[in-house]
Amino acid sequence: MIKGIAASPGYAAERVFVLKEAELVIPRETIAAAQVDPEQQKLREVIEQVKIEIAVTRETVRQRIGEHECAIFDSHLMILDDPTLVQEMDKEIKDENKNAAWAAHQVFSGHIAFFEQLDDEYLRERAADFKDLRDKIAMKMLGIVDSSLDQIERPVILVTHDLTPSQTARLKPEWIKGIVTEIGGTTSHSAILARTLQIPAVVGCGSILDEITNDTTLALDGNSGELHVNPDAERINRYQRLQQEYVEELASLRDAAHAPAHTSDGKLIEVAGNIGTPEDCKAVLANGGDGIGLFRSEFLFLEREQMPSEDEQFEAYSAVAREMAGRPVIIRTMDIGGDKQLPYLQMEPEENPFLGFRAIRLCLAEKEMFLTQLRAILRASLFGNVKVMFPMIATVEELLEAKALWELAKEQLTTRQASFAEQIEIGIMIEVPSAALIVDQLAPHVDFFSIGSNDLIQYTFAADRMNQKVGYLYNPGHPAILRLIGKVVQDAHAQGKWVGVCGEMAGDPKYAKELVALGVDELSMTSSSIPKMKQEIKKMNVPSN
Template structure:
């Protein structure tokens, strides 16, 4: 029999979510469910037995997750175990369990069908959500549903840890639990059909430095186990069965990338000081406490942005003060980090999908969210502030209020914070001294009134992700207009310059914590704007620091002067790209930026 010929040089373009170049054999990790059976239960006694079968599957799923968590906790260097806790919590979610049991009883159907229907309902609900972060949380619910179905069918979940050789994992989707298990030496990288830069999968992949590309629509159809695969995580490319010429080219690129990474990590903890002695602080953006170790390794000097939304997600009940405190305490006063900036709740009421009291908003991104939501739900806000203030006793703490659009909001937030501080002191609880209060500058109105805001706070933190979106009136996740999202748009640069200038005139610290801060392409521009701090994804820190140490403030200011004369974003980008490639050829040749 003639062996089937494999198609050569298939190039797939997706979203690079974790940098690096890997070359290896594919392993198709197929977690798709077989067709869900459907049958009616004739007798009441069968309904009771079916409910018990469902609950047995829940217990078996939880036991398996706890065993995976125990095994992973024994692997040196593996830290993202909170993901297991999320899935265990979902297995106990009263709303999910109640919906499945209700369907079994009221419709007299088998447990598999009831589970499948319930998960489908959640999928419909999550797909309607405007917020990308929230939409991505459905992956956890889908994973838990698949695990329950497998236990109902008497099959344990396939685990990546059982692989016998080093491979590149190909999948329709990889749950956070799957990616956590990739810490073992057998996995080189992964490529998936589903995913985004904000999904748990992407966050965990970056935190444990596994090259990864997501959003590859045809990857599970075109790739088979044992195919030769190249992943370029920086460029977002996957090449299937490359010919010798392409393979040789990427082997060289891999060598250059690894050499550059080794050099970057070697000097990662050195300060970001230009050749003419201008120093800028470098912080990290984190979502999970478990990312801190990686951040320190990659050269973070402090936590520039700790997103606290994860504490609220996938819960039937609101987190307690102690839930908050335990998380914040682990992120404050860490050896090797000089400060910790904790951003208060930055989502809207629409996140509580199990709470019917909170109305669904047509446009939650511009609705009741962030500081607006907190000022309406003061008791919820106070719980978080109490925990932050208690944790602040253990190290230098900054509190950052998001989506400030008016002076009344910052004053109201400060007033509530003062009340909470007084309450804690009356209770005899320790509170940190010299806590700094900051306003996130991400709404155009905040730029306009920056002079007034500067009198109310100790620092600004520019959130470029939303600021650019609002200034240019575009939706970043809408493919039809996302091309208009341009950090180098002259309007964006002028607004950033205005915020920095106003902040410095008022004598306050000005930071930037959006994606723009971590892109090496913009390093000289941000230097020239004289920001005091850049906060970014930990993996971006070594490269940005390296460029800053190789640059001068004088040359950066010359570039900015030319840029500010231009009226076209296209012209600005061309000049900046040309300048950066000329000044840092090795960095940008390896990055592919």
């Protein structure tokens, strides 16, 4: 048995089709000064051709799956439309006297390396988007056509090193009964598309390509992440039966997800979605999300040479507010630092960046940058039910200083005669144990709390959740974590403030009943987890405390 990461639920038992990555040998050529302009023009022409291909893929996905899954390709088009990215490639061509193919490959590879080293899983998986675009541009420049997927004309489990969003969009569910990759995570765009296409998937399977061939049969469990090589007939028949039952269950789940999630004894639990870009809203709505419980605003600040303007931020925040049409939208102010560095800020290297100058600590030091973001959020509040949330609060003093800047941002807008909503809820993330222990002191100054379980767990146990050697300590169900969450809820409710959870724990059905029993009012998760979570909540009978 091979154990991977469960990325898309369901079961499959079929022969394998091994999809090999195209071997791209990028020529590195030194060009003369007279060739600079032609190479830069060639680069622009290829980018436009790739954009046309992406637009065609987008339309195919829209017709086949729905508008809500087109966000992946909208984000790819946004990347290619970024003038800073083109300027980087132009600079490589001109300053380094390199050919367009090599320049594009180098610049995209730099962005891939940046995202791959991030701790945040959602942001780390964005490396796959840049890799997809890098390879598309390279293949176009080299005249290579990827036709490998067109060879599949029988039911198979597709096994490959990695699968790009563009490749996933080309998959035909009538032939592709399962997906297995050597790398990847649950928040990658390919995993999201696999879930939408209802194709069971297991990712992060290491060197599985060394162990199988096209003659191998696999039994795949996308719920547990287990793979069985050359299984017996009994397991094959059982997995095929379980998959049919799962498909029927999923159809009823999605229909029911658009109704509010009340426990059987009547307690309403808000089930919201976590997003990183405005395009992610569509998937939240399609899966029955009650709102946005976490909008990671740092996507606007990463991978660029200068800070986003107030207007640019306003457009992103207001787009989400409009899309959600009155449903709550909680915008977390930028959580920068740690593994997320900004080239336009003087950020000195730190020995332990995750315990250092990050999130609210950075924002309170870079006041003008913070005020710009706060003004953009305030302006966007006119277009929906916008709330603001400060990350990494550890003390009352930090919270009061952040709120003082919030009031200053209001004064600045008033001076400019710019409008904003008068009543906007303010909340904070509970990620640091010190904050969890003083909720009674923090509560008078906020309207709500959101527990970031990922950081709370790793800070409580002093264990990096990305370090496999101490992975055994990363246990969401440990009594220490449940007691902290229970104390947060109890102290917050005592002062009439509601509490949500927005880490991975919130989207895991195995912890849902415990969280609801502790009194948590809202759970926020990846959009694909919403239907199942709502079903689980409706089956609960949790007496009120």
